[in-house]
Amino acid sequence: MxxxxxxxxxxxxxxxxxxxxxxxxxxxxxxxxxxxxQAGCSTTGxxxxxxxxxxxxxxxxxxxxxxxxxxxxxVSGAATSLAHxxxxxxQYRRWAIGHPTHYMVMxxxxxPEFEPGPDPLLRALQxxxxxxxxxxxxxxxxELTNDEPGEVAYHLWATIHGYVMLELAxxxxxxxxxxxxxxxxxxxxxxxxxxxxxxxx
Amino acid sequence: MxxxxxxxxxxxxxxxxxxxxxxxxxxxxxxxxxxxxQAGCSTTGxxxxxxxxxxxxxxxxxxxxxxxxxxxxxVSGAATSLAHxxxxxxQYRRWAIGHPTHYMVMxxxxxPEFEPGPDPLLRALQxxxxxxxxxxxxxxxxELTNDEPGEVAYHLWATIHGYVMLELAxxxxxxxxxxxxxxxxxxxxxxxxxxxxxxxx
DNA sequence: ATGCCGGACGTAACTTAGTTACGACTGTAA
DNA sequence: TTACAGTCGTAACTAAGTTACGTCCGGCAT
Numbered sequence: 001m002x003x004x005x006x007x008x009x010x011x012x013x014x015x016x017x018x019x020x021x022x023x024x025x026x027x028x029x030x031x032x033x034x035x036x037x038q039a040g041c042s043t044t045g046x047x048x049x050x051x052x053x054x055x056x057x058x059x060x061x062x063x064x065x066x067x068x069x070x071x072x073x074x075v076s077g078a079a080t081s082l083a084h085x086x087x088x089x090x091q092y093r094r095w096a097i098g099h100p101t102h103y104m105v106m107x108x109x110x111x112p113e114f115e116p117g118p119d120p121l122l123r124a125l126q127x128x129x130x131x132x133x134x135x136x137x138x139x140x141x142x143e144l145t146n147d148e149p150g151e152v153a154y155h156l157w158a159t160i161h162g163y164v165m166l167e168l169a170x171x172x173x174x175x176x177x178x179x180x181x182x183x184x185x186x187x188x189x190x191x192x193x194x195x196x197x198x199x200x201x
Numbered sequence: 202m203x204x205x206x207x208x209x210x211x212x213x214x215x216x217x218x219x220x221x222x223x224x225x226x227x228x229x230x231x232x233x234x235x236x237x238x239q240a241g242c243s244t245t246g247x248x249x250x251x252x253x254x255x256x257x258x259x260x261x262x263x264x265x266x267x268x269x270x271x272x273x274x275x276v277s278g279a280a281t282s283l284a285h286x287x288x289x290x291x292q293y294r295r296w297a298i299g300h301p302t303h304y305m306v307m308x309x310x311x312x313p314e315f316e317p318g319p320d321p322l323l324r325a326l327q328x329x330x331x332x333x334x335x336x337x338x339x340x341x342x343x344e345l346t347n348d349e350p351g352e353v354a355y356h357l358w359a360t361i362h363g364y365v366m367l368e369l370a371x372x373x374x375x376x377x378x379x380x381x382x383x384x385x386x387x388x389x390x391x392x393x394x395x396x397x398x399x400x401x402x
Numbered sequence: 403a404t405g406c407c408g409g410a411c412g413t414a415a416c417t418t419a420g421t422t423a424c425g426a427c428t429g430t431a432a
Numbered sequence: 433t434t435a436c437a438g439t440c441g442t443a444a445c446t447a448a449g450t451t452a453c454g455t456c457c458g459g460c461a462t
Contacts, residue, residue, distance in 0.1 A: 028314045032449060042412050043450085049410090053449065107370055110310045113229045116371075125374055150374060154367075155387050162363025166355075169308055170317075173326055173351060186356050193394015210439085233420060243441050244421085250439090254420065406461085416451075427440080432433100 011049045014039045015059050019102075022060060026101045027110035032056070057105060057114045062123050064099075064106040069127050071095040082143035082191065085134050089160055089187045093180075096164045104168060107161065131157060144194050152194060159190045212250045215240045216260050220303070223261060227302045228311035233257070258306060258315045263324050265300075265307040270328050272296040282339035283392065289335060290361055290388045294381075297365040305369060308362065332358055345395050353395060360391045 017039035022030050032053050036043045050056040075091050078084035096103040104110035106124070116124070132153040138144040144152065163183050166172065172179055218240035223231050233254050237244045251257040276292050279285035297304040305311035307325070317325070333354040339345040345353065364384050367373065373380055 027310075031447090033447090041410095043448095044411060044413090047450075104310060107366070107372075108310050109228075109305060109370065110313070112311070112313050121371060124372055128372075128374060151383060151386065152390075154374065154383065155390050158363035158367055158387060159360045159391070160363065161367060162359035162361065165308070165366055166359055166362060169310065170322060171308075171325055171329075173329060173355065182352060182355065185352065186359060189353075189356050189394060190360070190391070193390060232418090234418090242439095244419095245440060245442090248421075404462085407459090409457090411454105411456080413454090414452090416449105418447100418449080420445100420447085422443100422445075424442090424444105425440105426442105428438085430436085430438105432435085 011059075014041075014046065014049055015056075015063060018056055018060055019063065022101050022105065023099070027104055030057070030111065053111075054114055057111050058116060058120050060102070060105050061116050061120045064102045065123050065127050067099075067102070068095055068106070069130065072127075072130065080143060081134065081138035081141045082195075085138055085156075086187060086191060088131070088134060089156070089191075090184070092160050093164055093167075093183050097167065100168050103164070108165070108168070128153065128157060147194075155194070156190060159186070210240055210242050210246055210250070212260075215242075215247060215250055216257075216264060219257055219261055220264065223302050223306065224300070228305055231258070231312065255315055258312050259317060259321050261303070261306050262315075262317050262321045265303045266324050266328050268300070268303070269296055269307070270331065273328075273331065281344060282335065282342045283344035283396075286335050286339055286357075287388060287392060289332070290357070290392075291385070293361050294365055294368075294384050298368065301369050304365070309366070309369070329354065329358060348395075356395070357391060360387070 014035070018030070018035045021034045021038050025034065032043050032046050035056065036046050039045065046053075046056060050059060072088055072091055072095070075084065075087045078087050101110070105114075109115075132150050135144065135153040135156065136149040139146050139149060139152075163186050167179050167183070172182075174182065215236065219231070219236045222235045222239050226235065233244050233247050236257065237247050240246065247254075247257060251260060273289055273292055273296070276285065276288045279288050302311070306315075310316075333350050336345065336354040336357065337350040340347050340350060340353075364387050368380050368384070373383075375383065
């Protein structure tokens with residue numbers, strides 16, 4: 001042919017195309033053909049770089065955690081460790097609600113047949129490690145009750161994640177307008193619960 | 202033909218077949234053809250009763266909440282309202298972990314393109330209403346801090362749901378064996394946080 | 403310089419799975 | 433008895449993940 005078949009597609013540009021499609025059409029619209037078209041190549045191009053749709057989703061999974069970490073790392077300027085933790089909690093929801101399709105790929109099993117392999121899962125838990133550090137700081141400063149930081153961080157994560165997932169599943173008893181306020185108060189509840197001295201059971 | 206084409210399939214028996222397939226093959230294996238084969242009819246049988254795969258999943262969604270409610274309603278014999286609430290929390294996880302595929306259909310968006318309509322969502326929130334009642338009881342008895350019961354119930358639900366979803370997503374930093382213990386302590390944490398008097402912010 | 407080789411890519415086809423057009427059968431009611 | 437409504441099967445249509453196969457390109461040894 002006269003013209004080159006196409007410009008060589010880097011893995012990154014193809015991943016960017018996948019992100020575009022995911023944002024535009026959601027997890028259900030994330031088709032190999034759509035990604036290929038967005039990237040300006042044919043379907044086999046996707047397969048040479050990612051092996052399968054699963055590989056593509058795995059790349060989106062990891063990419064999501066990197067963007068997510070970056071968003072949480074943007075939080076700064078809080079006066080205390082606890083205030084920082086609270087600000088991170090607010091930023092968490094902001095990112096998740098702002099990127100619902102990406103969040104659901106990361107946490108929700110929204111792509112059929114997709115299950116992250118061990119490496120992507122480790123990447124996910126790495127984000128959790130940052131949270132543990134911030135919890136640890138708040139314990140050191142005496143703002144949170146001394147306890148096993150990993151388990152307390154997991155408790156915080158689970159609570160926040162639960163709020164976000166219920167909201168993304170549209171399971172909200174009150175009007176949507178109030179979701180942010182309900183979340184804010186929930187964040188206060190879980191944090192203050194960790195400040196109080198827990199009864200000996 | 203000599204024999205009748207097939208025995209008439211009731212909607213219920215077909216739903217039961219769908220539950221069997223969902224349990225056996227997971228959400229990804231929930232194919233109209235598989236359900237039809239399990240029910241002993243052809244694919245069109247599914248369509249006459251459910252209209253579409255979406256209708257079938259919607260039926261599974263509602264069916265899940267009914268089973269789920271029944272499981273929670275089995276909890277009894279607790280000495281106090283708070284003990285009952287805690288027992289319900291344990292039963293919640295037991296059911297979810299015991300029926301992960303069904304739970305994910307109800308909450309996780311595990312079936313592509315499926316979004317519950319208004320009616321199924323109302324059915325889901327009905328389960329939430331029971332929880333609100335139990336929380337209310339524990340406030341009346343003075344075991345939980347007086348507060349808006351709906352919002353406190355939502356907080357409990359979100360926390361529990363978050364733990365369960367993280368576990369179902371295999372996002373657990375510690376070995377699986379400990380998941381139940383971590384959950385138990387998490388339940389203690391959230392409940393005791395609701396017992397303590399929260400600082401005025 | 404020339405020919406070989408591996409990676410990247412496109413075309414076209416294969417396969418699976420949701421869906422539907424069409425016709426046949428059953429039981430009920432007028 | 434006949435018309436009708438509901439149920440069901442056969443076979444086909446369509447969308448989407450995947451792959452067989454051939455081509456092109458750039459680097460490298462001879």
